[in-house]
Every structure is written in structure tokens, then in C-alpha cells.
Amino acid sequence: MQSQEGGVLGWLKDLAGGxxxxxxxxxxxxxxxxxxxxxxxxxxARQFIWTFDWNQSDEAMDKSLQASW
Incomplete structure (x- = not known):
């Protein structure tokens, strides 16, 4: 019966365990x-690097960036 009631110490133990x-x-x-x-x-990042067009010109890259903003 003592283990079920436990008093204040039992309550604190249950609270700490929870x-x-x-x-x-x-x-x-x-x-x-x-x-x-x-x-x-x-x-x-892997997908972006894999699908990036490495041969595009700087002007084309600038246009695509400005179009996305």
C-alpha cells in the first residue's frame, strides 16, 4: 500500500520521471x-546542381534571376 501512495517523495519521483x-x-x-x-x-542542393545549365551565358542567368524576383 505504501508503494501506491508514496507520499510527497513518491509524487516528486513520478513528476521527475514524467x-x-x-x-x-x-x-x-x-x-x-x-x-x-x-x-x-x-x-x-544535389537536384539543383544536377539540373543547372552550366553552359548558359551570364546575360541569360541574369534574366532568369530577375524573372524569378
Whole structure:
């Protein structure tokens, strides 16, 4: 019966355990979000470099940049 009630110390232990679980989930969630974001940037950069027209003139590049803005 003592283990179920626990008093103030039991309550603090449960609170600390709950917070630790929340903190661990938040940290690992942020890490996985960060890795997937970085991977997205890597894939986008690779696609941009792969499809870039390296033979276009400076004037053509300037026109395409001004058209996009």
C-alpha cells in the first residue's frame, strides 16, 4: 500500500520521471527533425546542381534571376 501512495517523495519521483520522459522524447524528436531537414537540403542542393545549365551565358542567368524576383 505504501508503494501506491508514496507520499510527497513518491509524487516528486513520478513528476521527475514524467518530465525526464518528456525531455527525452523532445530531444530525440528535435534531432530526427533536424536530420530530416538537413537531408532535405542536401537532396535539394544535389537536384539543383544536377539540373543547372552550366553552359548558359551570364546575360541569360541574369534574366532568369530577375524573372524569378
Amino acid at each position: 518530465f525526464a520522459g518528456f525531455a527525452i522524447k523532445a530531444i530525440f524528436g528535435a534531432i530526427s527533425w533536424g536530420l530530416s531537414t538537413i537531408w532535405g537540403f542536401v537532396c535539394a
